[in-house]
Structures are given as structure tokens and as C-alpha cells.
Amino acid sequence: MDLDVFASAHRDEWNRLDRLVRKRRRLTGPEVDELVESYQRAATHLSVVRSSGQDPALAGWLSGLVARARAAVTGASTPAWRDAARFFTHTFPAVVYRLRWWWIATTVGTVAFSAALAVWLVVDPAARSALGTPEEIRAYVENDFANYYVEHPGASFAAQVWTNNVWASAQALILGAFGCLPTIAVLLLNGGNLGAAAGMMFAHGKGDIFLGLILPHGMLELTAVFVASGVGLKLGWSLIAPGPRPRLRALGEEARPAIAVALGLVVVLLVSGLIEGFVTGWVHTTWLRIGIGVVAEAAFLAYVFTLGRAAHRDGETGDIAERPQTAPVAG
Structure with a gap:
């Protein structure tokens, strides 16, 4: 031819x-x-x-x-930017809002555990001594705790803490599917580390330094971890008490929206990582550091309880629109 x-x-x-x-x-x-x-x-x-x-x-x-x-x-498919916009204005906040009581309860329980541990360490010198030698504790309180935030360049430190926090949140969320207990273990570990640090700092009169360095990034960071943990606990509970649904169906219906939460928290933890890398150790005005953290936390909560509530009322569940059809089952 x-x-x-x-x-x-x-x-x-x-x-x-x-x-x-x-x-x-x-x-x-x-x-x-x-x-x-x-x-x-x-x-x-x-x-x-x-x-x-x-x-x-x-x-x-x-x-x-x-x-x-x-x-x-x-007919062309929806542009990718529209999918991304809908994800952040509807899907992610709606799921976080729908599961709010799970992560709020997780927050209250973990903070209470951390606070109780901190008080115990403050009032019981014997308990503090179990954490290290007097020299090690003195070095931690006077230097190591504060130096942790400035011993690396801001960009690399932000990337490091972002990666670590995403991994911790992923563990808390995914492991919840194995009967809740692994997620509870992750919460106890993180809450114990927080309570131990607070107890040592307050016991040596450094409570203002502790709060001044933890609050800027910690409010948003811990909220993200608590959200992931609450969703993980909901996953596990769907297997323990699925209600009228078969267990695997209940798990699938909760796991698909949980993926949306995991993806959204990557961005939330990026913000907290940037605050930790560029604000916590480098902005020397305490009220300004904490103020930045308060603004970030308030913005996230307002985002969830305005956009999330509206999307939830509109019927957004976070599930996949083209999900596989479920087959009838007996019993």
C-alpha cells in the first residue's frame, strides 16, 4: 500500500x-x-x-x-484537579467529621494517660530515677530536649519528622484492623513518651520550655495521630461488632473511607512537620511560636467541623463511588 x-x-x-x-x-x-x-x-x-x-x-x-x-x-472523565479538590473539600473532611467521636475519645483518653504519667513522675522521684541516671536526666532536661529541634537543618528535619509521623499514623490506622489492640499499643507508646518528657521537664522546673516547644507543632501533629488512631479503632470495632452486616463487608465499608483519611493526614502532617522544622526551634518568641500552632490547630478543626459537617449532611461517606457490588449472603 x-x-x-x-x-x-x-x-x-x-x-x-x-x-x-x-x-x-x-x-x-x-x-x-x-x-x-x-x-x-x-x-x-x-x-x-x-x-x-x-x-x-x-x-x-x-x-x-x-x-x-x-x-x-x-465523554471525558473528570479532570484530576477536580477530583483532588473534591477530595479535600468533601471526602476527607466528611469522613473525619463522621468519625469524630472515635478520635475525640482517643484524644481525651491518651492525653489523660499522658497527664497522669507526668504527674506521677513529678511527685515520685523513684519513678523518675527509673528513666535514667541523674546525669542522663539532667542532660536531657537542660540540653537534649531543646537541642533536638535545632540540631539539624530545618528542611531535612521537617522531612524527617514528617516521614516518622506519617509512619506512626499509618501504623495506628492500619493495625486497628487487627482487633483494636495494636492501635491501643501505639497510643500507649506515644502517650507514654509524651508523659515521660513532660514529667521530667516539669519536675525540674522546665515546664514552660516543654510547653513552648511542644505546643507549636504538637497540637496539630497529635491531632493527626489521634484521628488516625480513632479511625483505626473504628476499623477494629467493625470486626468485633459489625452489627447486621457480615464482618468482611463491615470491614470493607470502613476500610475504604479509612484510605481517604490516611491520604488526607499526609498533608496535615506535612503542615505540622513544616511547623516543627521551621518554627518550633527557630522562632524565639514563645507567644508567636504557640500562636502559630494554635492557628494551625484551629484551622484544621474549623475545616473539619464546617466543610466536613456540610459534606456529611449532603450524604458524603468517603466510600468509593464505583465500589464493587456486594453479593447476597445467608444469615
Whole structure:
């Protein structure tokens, strides 16, 4: 086959198809029919051109034309930026709002545990001595705790803490599916570390330094961890008490929205990581540091309880719209 002759014979058809595709939003009824017919013919022409293997450039151009015509005929999918916008304005905040009582209870319980541990360490010197030698505790209180936030460059430190916090949150969320207990263990570990640090600092009169360095990033960071943990506990509870649903179905219905929470928290923890890397150890005005943390925390809570509540009331569940259909089961 002479490909040049073939291309010359059909070039006007291809150009006409290209014009129809470009004005697809303003086509008349007959033009829509012409678009469909031209697309079908062009697809056949593309097959002929590809099979000849003589002109890769023509095959590539015609392939792009056919792809654009196919999108015009079948309807293009929603642009990615719209999906991302909907995720952050509807899906993620709606799931966090729907599960609010789980992570609020997690927050209250973990903070109470940390506070009780801190008070115990403050009032019981024997308990403090179990954490290290007097020299080690003195070094931690006087230098190590504060130096932790400035011993590395801000960018690398922010990336490090972001990675660590995402990993901790992922553990708390995913491990919840194994009967809740692993998530509770993660909470006890993190709450214990927080309470131990607070107890040692307050016991040595450094409570103001502790709060001044923990609150800027810690409010948002811990909230993210508590949200992940609350969702993880809900996952585990769906297996323990699935209600009228089969256990695997209940787990699936909770696990799919949990994926949305995990993805959204990556961004939340990025913000807290940036605060920890560039604010906590480097802004020397205490009220300004804490103020930045308060603003970040208030913005997140307002985001959840305004956009999230509105999306939840509109019926947003965070589940996948094109999820697999469930088959009937007995019992």
C-alpha cells in the first residue's frame, strides 16, 4: 500500500474530524452524528496506518486525533484537579467529621494517660530515677530536649519528622484492623513518651520550655495521630461488632473511607512537620511560636467541623463511588 496516497485521500476527513473535536461543545445534532461516524472511520484508518509500519509520525498524530475524538464521543472523565479538590473539600473532611467521636475519645483518653504519667513522675522521684541516671536526666532536661529541634537543618528535619509521623499514623490506622489492640499499643507508646518528657521537664522546673516547644507543632501533629488512631479503632470495632452486616463487608465499608483519611493526614502532617522544622526551634518568641500552632490547630478543626459537617449532611461517606457490588449472603 502506498501510504502517501492513502494519507492524501483521507487527509480532508481527518482535518474535518479535528475541527469537530475542537468545537465539540457547540456541535449541532447532525454534526454530532458526523463526529461519531468520522471517529469510527479514523479508528479504522489508524489500524491501517499502524499495520503498514511505514510512517510512525503519521501513526502518532492520527493516534492522538483518535484519542481526542474518543474522549469527545464517550465523554471525558473528570479532570484530576477536580477530583483532588473534591477530595479535600468533601471526602476527607466528611469522613473525619463522621468519625469524630472515635478520635475525640482517643484524644481525651491518651492525653489523660499522658497527664497522669507526668504527674506521677513529678511527685515520685523513684519513678523518675527509673528513666535514667541523674546525669542522663539532667542532660536531657537542660540540653537534649531543646537541642533536638535545632540540631539539624530545618528542611531535612521537617522531612524527617514528617516521614516518622506519617509512619506512626499509618501504623495506628492500619493495625486497628487487627482487633483494636495494636492501635491501643501505639497510643500507649506515644502517650507514654509524651508523659515521660513532660514529667521530667516539669519536675525540674522546665515546664514552660516543654510547653513552648511542644505546643507549636504538637497540637496539630497529635491531632493527626489521634484521628488516625480513632479511625483505626473504628476499623477494629467493625470486626468485633459489625452489627447486621457480615464482618468482611463491615470491614470493607470502613476500610475504604479509612484510605481517604490516611491520604488526607499526609498533608496535615506535612503542615505540622513544616511547623516543627521551621518554627518550633527557630522562632524565639514563645507567644508567636504557640500562636502559630494554635492557628494551625484551629484551622484544621474549623475545616473539619464546617466543610466536613456540610459534606456529611449532603450524604458524603468517603466510600468509593464505583465500589464493587456486594453479593447476597445467608444469615
